[in-house]
Amino acid sequence: MEMERVHNFNPGPAALPREVLEQAQRELLSYDRSGMSVMEISHRSAAFEAIIGEARDSLKELMNIPDNYRILFVQGGASTQFAAVPLNLFSKNGKADYVVSGNFAQKAKEQAERYGLVNVAASSKDKNFSYIPALDRAKFTPDADFFHITLNNTVYGTRFTSLPETGDIPIVADASSCILSEACDVSRFGLIYAGAQKNIGPSGVTIVIVREDLVGHALACAPVMLDYKTYVESDSLYNTPPTFAIYMSLLVFRRLKALGGVSAIQKINEEKAAYLYNFIDNSKIFTGTAERKDRSIMNVTFVLPSKELDAKFVREATAAGLVGLKGHKAAGGMRASIYNAVEFESVKALVEFMKKFELENGGAL
Numbered sequence: 001m002e003m004e005r006v007h008n009f010n011p012g013p014a015a016l017p018r019e020v021l022e023q024a025q026r027e028l029l030s031y032d033r034s035g036m037s038v039m040e041i042s043h044r045s046a047a048f049e050a051i052i053g054e055a056r057d058s059l060k061e062l063m064n065i066p067d068n069y070r071i072l073f074v075q076g077g078a079s080t081q082f083a084a085v086p087l088n089l090f091s092k093n094g095k096a097d098y099v100v101s102g103n104f105a106q107k108a109k110e111q112a113e114r115y116g117l118v119n120v121a122a123s124s125k126d127k128n129f130s131y132i133p134a135l136d137r138a139k140f141t142p143d144a145d146f147f148h149i150t151l152n153n154t155v156y157g158t159r160f161t162s163l164p165e166t167g168d169i170p171i172v173a174d175a176s177s178c179i180l181s182e183a184c185d186v187s188r189f190g191l192i193y194a195g196a197q198k199n200i201g202p203s204g205v206t207i208v209i210v211r212e213d214l215v216g217h218a219l220a221c222a223p224v225m226l227d228y229k230t231y232v233e234s235d236s237l238y239n240t241p242p243t244f245a246i247y248m249s250l251l252v253f254r255r256l257k258a259l260g261g262v263s264a265i266q267k268i269n270e271e272k273a274a275y276l277y278n279f280i281d282n283s284k285i286f287t288g289t290a291e292r293k294d295r296s297i298m299n300v301t302f303v304l305p306s307k308e309l310d311a312k313f314v315r316e317a318t319a320a321g322l323v324g325l326k327g328h329k330a331a332g333g334m335r336a337s338i339y340n341a342v343e344f345e346s347v348k349a350l351v352e353f354m355k356k357f358e359l360e361n362g363g364a365l
């Protein structure tokens with residue numbers, strides 16, 4: 001019997017591809033005829049070294065990562081990177097610029113302030129982060145050690161569509177909710193980090209892609225587990241890594257390669273987002289909350305005319321098998337997270353449900 005699955009719009013942890021879950025299920029009791037689960041084998045075994053090696057090579061291929069970058073598998077989520085980034089990169093002048101474009105950007109900035117001098121180069125707090133602020137070079141710090149942005153703002157449904165011109169100052173990006181969703185020129189960045197649980201795999205592993213010249217200059221107070229050099233020198237095997245999460249990420253990378261890579265998934269992602277935004281833009285009762293030019297293709301945020309209707313929508317959608325649509329408490333309303341693993345079919349089901357909801361509830365307005 002086919003196991004019933006819902007349409008999963010969870011913001012993270014989020015949907016995983018069905019085929020990946022099925023493969024993990026098939027291999028759960030005995031990985032590669034070992035008689036053991038991946039969770040039960042040593043991280044020093046040849047089998048696990050093959051898994052982490054292929055995961056690294058696959059990500060390098062998928063993102064076209066240049067040879068002078070290192071791919072690290074770390075723990076602690078993006079939130080730990082909020083501290084690791086300044087601890088590693090405040091190596092010259094102890095100064096950095098941050099664009100505060102959402103709650104996670106704000107948290108990242110607050111961690112950096114513990115270790116150095118932080119300038120807010122731009123902020124969109126004035127309109128509850130519903131847009132990406134314009135960047136004015138005159139407000140940049142000329143001798144900053146790095147410039148931090150949040151590429152996709154998960155809670156508010158906005159994304160950067162162009163990168164700041166920072167000259168020689170490395171751009172550091174939190175790509176937690178958009179990594180592998182669209183083409184990205186890694187050479188434009190000094191460092192990219194992302195928790196896996198939105199667009200890659202389960203929670204527990206965090207990806208760091210760092211230009212090699214930025215490694216090896218951590219502040220003396222940096223814990224060994226937050227020093228990128230520790231991971232570079234040990235191939236991310238200094239201590240026990242999150243083995244099962246890395247294995248699941250590898251299965252996702254393999255599937256994405258089989259689908260045709262990032263350019264293929266980007267096309268599907270753009271189509272999914274356009275289909276949903278097009279419905280919202282032509283609806284009489286649903287309104288998008290992010291400024292059009294800055295809209296995310298991963299997290300689509302929208303509201304109904306009242307909080308009561310928002311709650312009714314989320315309740316009835318959940319009952320209809322469309323889950324995870326309640327907006328973050330800081331933003332309110334609704335949010336449909338349509339990451340790589342969310343099929344077009346789920347977006348169509350959502351739009352059908354929204355049409356029906358509009359017919360049933362629009363008349364009263």
Ligand SMILES: *Cc1c(COP(=O)(O)O)cnc(C)c1O
Nearest residue numbers: 077078079104154174176177195
């Ligand atoms: C989810 C998210 C985070 C927090 O990630 P954790 O792995 O839970 O620490 C940070 N930044 C962005 C952009 C996110 O989407």
